[in-house]
Every structure is written in C-alpha cells, then in structure tokens.
Amino acid sequence: MPELLVAFSYKDVLFLLQGALVTIAMCAMAFSCGLVVALLIGLIRTARRFPALRWIGWGYVEIFRGTPLLMQIFIAYFGLSILGLELPRFVAVSIPLILYTGAYMGEIVRAGVEAVSRGQWEAGWSLGMSYRQLMRYVVAPVAVRIMIPPSVGFLVQLVKGTSLAYVVGYVELTRAGYIISQSTYATMLVFTLVGAIYFGINYPLSLASQRLEIRLKRHA
Amino acid sequence: MLELEDVHKWFGNLHVLKGISMTVSRGEVVVVIGRSGSGKSTILRCINGLEPIQQGRIMVDGEVVDAHSRHVRKIREEVGFVFQSFNLFPYYTALENVSLALKIVKKMPLAEARSIAEEMLARVGLSDKLDAYPDRLSGGQQQRVAIARALAMNPKLMLFDEVTSALDPELVGEVLKVMQDLAEGGMTMVVVTHEMGFARRVADRVLFIHEGQIAEEGPTAQIFTAPRNESLRAFIESIL
Numbered sequence: 001m002p003e004l005l006v007a008f009s010y011k012d013v014l015f016l017l018q019g020a021l022v023t024i025a026m027c028a029m030a031f032s033c034g035l036v037v038a039l040l041i042g043l044i045r046t047a048r049r050f051p052a053l054r055w056i057g058w059g060y061v062e063i064f065r066g067t068p069l070l071m072q073i074f075i076a077y078f079g080l081s082i083l084g085l086e087l088p089r090f091v092a093v094s095i096p097l098i099l100y101t102g103a104y105m106g107e108i109v110r111a112g113v114e115a116v117s118r119g120q121w122e123a124g125w126s127l128g129m130s131y132r133q134l135m136r137y138v139v140a141p142v143a144v145r146i147m148i149p150p151s152v153g154f155l156v157q158l159v160k161g162t163s164l165a166y167v168v169g170y171v172e173l174t175r176a177g178y179i180i181s182q183s184t185y186a187t188m189l190v191f192t193l194v195g196a197i198y199f200g201i202n203y204p205l206s207l208a209s210q211r212l213e214i215r216l217k218r219h220a
Numbered sequence: 221m222l223e224l225e226d227v228h229k230w231f232g233n234l235h236v237l238k239g240i241s242m243t244v245s246r247g248e249v250v251v252v253i254g255r256s257g258s259g260k261s262t263i264l265r266c267i268n269g270l271e272p273i274q275q276g277r278i279m280v281d282g283e284v285v286d287a288h289s290r291h292v293r294k295i296r297e298e299v300g301f302v303f304q305s306f307n308l309f310p311y312y313t314a315l316e317n318v319s320l321a322l323k324i325v326k327k328m329p330l331a332e333a334r335s336i337a338e339e340m341l342a343r344v345g346l347s348d349k350l351d352a353y354p355d356r357l358s359g360g361q362q363q364r365v366a367i368a369r370a371l372a373m374n375p376k377l378m379l380f381d382e383v384t385s386a387l388d389p390e391l392v393g394e395v396l397k398v399m400q401d402l403a404e405g406g407m408t409m410v411v412v413t414h415e416m417g418f419a420r421r422v423a424d425r426v427l428f429i430h431e432g433q434i435a436e437e438g439p440t441a442q443i444f445t446a447p448r449n450e451s452l453r454a455f456i457e458s459i460l
C-alpha cells in the first residue's frame with residue numbers, strides 16, 4: 001500500500017486536473033453549441049404554422065434521445081471514418097455531444113415555451129407585437145425561469161456523459177484516470193479522485209441553479 | 221370607425237359566426253350580450269385579427285382587417301383589447317407592463333414611454349402601484365393595469381371581453397368606473413358584458429347575439445324594456 005501511494009505523484013494529480021479541464025471545455029462547448037440547436041428545435045417544435053418542420057424536429061429529438069450516447073459517439077467516430085471522413089477526435093466527440101444536447105435541451109425549450117399561456121400571447125399580439133418581440137419580451141422571461149432546473153439537471157448528465165469520450169481514446173477526465181491507474185495500479189484511489197472531481201464540477205452547478213431559481217422566483 | 225359586413229367564422233366544421241353585420245361610429249359605446257357560447261368573444265377576436273374569418277369583411281377606421289397579413293399588426297396597435305383573464309406580463313411591474321409595447325412596438329424613448337405609462341396608470345387610479353408586480357395586485361387592480369396598458373397605445377377603438385367576470389363582486393365596481401369614465405371621455409368601445417347596470421348607464425346601443433347571429437339590436441332602453449325576440453326575453457329574465 002505505501003509503495004502505491006508513492007507511485008502516485010503530484011504529476012499524476014496534475015494530469016487528472018488537466019483531464020478535468022478538457023471535460024469542462026468539452027461540456028461548455030457542447031452545451032453552448034447544443035443550446036443553439038435546441039433553440040432552433042424548440043421553436044420549430046412550437047411553430048403551429050409549419051407542420052412539416054414540426055415533424056422533422058420531432059424525428060430528430062426522438063432519434064437522439066432514443067439511442068445511447070455511446071453509440072452516437074461510436075458512429076460519429078468510427079462510422080464516419082469508414083465513410084472516408086477522418087475527423088479530428090475532438091470534433092468526432094463534439095458532434096454527437098452537441099446533437100445530443102440539442103435534442104434534450106430542445107425538449108426543455110419546447111416545454112418552457114408551451115408553458116406560456118395563450119392569453120400571454122394574445123395580450124402581446126393585441127398590442128401589435130411581432131412574433132420575435134413576443135418571444136423575446138413576453139415568452140422568454142417566463143420560459144427561461146421554467147427551464148432552469150431541468151437544464152441544470154441535463155448539464156449534470158452532460159458532464160458525466162462526456163466521460164464516454166474515453167471509448168475513442170480522447171483524453172478527458174475519465175481517460176486520464178484510466179491512464180494513471182494503468183501506470184500506478186492505484187485504481188481505487190485514482191477513480192475515487194476522479195469521482196470527486198466530477199462531483200466538484202457538478203455540485204457548484206446545482207448550487208448556482210438553486211440560487212438563481214430563488215432570485216428569479218421573487219416576482220412570480 | 222368599425223364595420224362588419226356579413227362576417228362568417230368556422231372552427232373546423234363548427235359554424236360560429238353566421239353573417240354578422242354591424243357598424244360602430246366614432247365615440248359610440250356598443251354593449252354585446254348573449255349566452256355563453258353564442259360567439260361574443262369570437263366577434264371581438266376577429267375584429268383585431270386574433271382569429272381569421274372565412275367570409276365577409278371587417279373594417280377598422282377604413283382599413284380591412286386580415287388576420288394573415290403583416291398589416292394586421294398596425295391595426296392591432298390602434299385597437300385596444302382587454303381580456304377576462306387580465307393577461308398581465310408576470311415579470312414586469314405595472315409600469316413596465318404599460319410601457320413595454322410603447323418601447324418595443326412604438327419605439328418610443330424610455331423617458332417618454334415612462335411618462336405616458338405613469339399618466340395612464342394615474343388615469344385608472346393606480347399611481348401608487350407603479351412598481352408593483354402583478355402578483356402583488358388585486359384582480360381589480362390587475363384589470364385596471366390591463367386597461368391602462370391598452371390605453372397607452374392611444375387606440376381608436378377599445379374592445380372589452382367580459383372584463384369583470386373573473387373578479388370578486390366587490391372589485392367589479394372599480395373596473396366599471398374606469399370604463400364609464402372612458403366612455404364619457406368619448407372613446408369608441410365594444411363591450412361584451414353581463415353587467416346590465418353598466419349597459420343601461422353607459423351603452424348607446426345593445427346587440428343581442430344568439431347562436432352566431434345578431435338576434436336583436438337597438439337603443440339600450442328598448443332592448444331591456446321592450447325586447448321583441450323570444451330568446452332575448454328569456455335571456456334577460458335569466459340574468460335579472
């Protein structure tokens with residue numbers, strides 16, 4: 001046991017923290033790009049006037065929510081390379097994460113928009129507002145408040161979901177832990193540490209969302 | 221000011237408005253009465269293009285209302301609508317509720333929008349509630365904010381759809397008072413209501429809607445004291 005601890009140096013910890021940074025960067029990227037996709041999907045899915053678009057949105061959401069993220073990453077990485085498309089690892093992992101985020105967050109956006117009553121829309125219309133003005137000034141303030149808790153819930157999922165990138169050899173936090181455990185044999189210790197770091201990323205997220213929720217609720 | 225010519229409206233197979241023709245002149249107050257489901261709300265909603273019509277024509281101040289055209293937004297700016305359920309924007313103060321459309325639709329500078337909003341809220345007796353959020357206001361106060369919000373746009377025509385029906389009885393009076401002041405100030409108004417006292421005091425004319433048609437119309441006194449239509453007579457008895 002003492003030898004094992006000796007073998008586990010501060011360099012290894014540094015390596016893990018580097019992996020954690022990659023995980024955070026991946027999440028930030030997937031979440032922000034995915035949010036753009038999600039807004040599009042959410043608006044498409046709530047657009048009464050375009051039933052064809054609504055069906056496309058529905059198909060997209062069902063496919064990406066109905067299949068494992070792991071499989072999506074495999075297909076993006078190996079599938080596309082079979083087709084002759086050699087994507088850099090970061091991109092190959094990012095694309096499925098973005099699309100996956102788009103599908104889940106798209107549903108959260110849709111639920112938020114649909115929670116705004118017809119009466120609110122009609123009040124806006126009857127004041128001469130356009131669809132865009134209504135979305136921005138009337139729907140968004142209500143919808144965003146509704147979206148916060150499920151969004152944070154999803155973000156926590158996403159942080160954990162990025163660990164799947166290790167299957168294609170991308171060195172994020174989980175992969176970093178795996179590499180160190182291979183060289184030091186301190187498997188338990190390493191993965192306990194890895195787990196603690198994931199928790200360290202996610203817990204502040206939950207806390208922040210709780211505070212935000214309370215602040216925004218003040219005038220419900 | 222307002223003219224409906226043989227207006228028909230279907231919801232799917234349901235024929236809701238069956239040839240409504242009416243005119244309202246500038247400064248006139250017309251009260252619309254009728255049983256629930258007779259089509260009163262639908263008439264108001266068609267007038268400001270919230271619902272498209274399938275046949276006939278609606279004109280507001282010489283302009284055709286087409287719910288599908290972009291131009292309908294211009295017409296809506298000139299037609300105030302007050303709903304039974306207030307529909308205030310929950311995360312805006314009373315003042316912001318009233319000034320929002322001035323800022324984003326009429327593109328007014330902030331200070332100007334604010335001063336108009338203050339003036340309108342004063343007019344409905346809510347100068348002391350400028351910074352209150354809707355959840356801190358009573359139903360009657362919320363409805364008065366909604367009226368101020370519509371008035372701020374400086375409309376040529378105001379539509380009221382059972383605006384006191386959702387209120388506790390003791391709050392009805394304050395809202396009717398505001399509407400009466402408005403009528404006396406010369407506003408053109410179409411008012412759907414079950415408040416017969418209000419109709420008697422304020423209306424120039426009453427329309428009785430029955431199953432999507434105007435079954436009877438006339439000066440207020442005549443409608444209440446000498447109704448000719450059988451269903452109108454039954455209706456008046458049922459609400460008195």
Ligand SMILES: Nc1ncnc2c1ncn2[C@@H]1O[C@H](COP(=O)(O)OP(=O)(O)O)[C@@H](O)[C@H]1O
Pocket residue numbers: 231234236254255256257258259260261262263
């Ligand atoms: N959006 C809608 N879709 C289908 N039917 C509707 C809709 N709105 C109203 N109706 C029907 O139209 C009829 C008239 O409704 P409405 O104008 O609201 O009546 P009123 O205001 O006189 O009570 C009712 O039978 C109602 O069920």
Ligand SMILES: [Mg+2]
Pocket residue numbers: 260261262381382
């Ligand atoms: Mg009605």
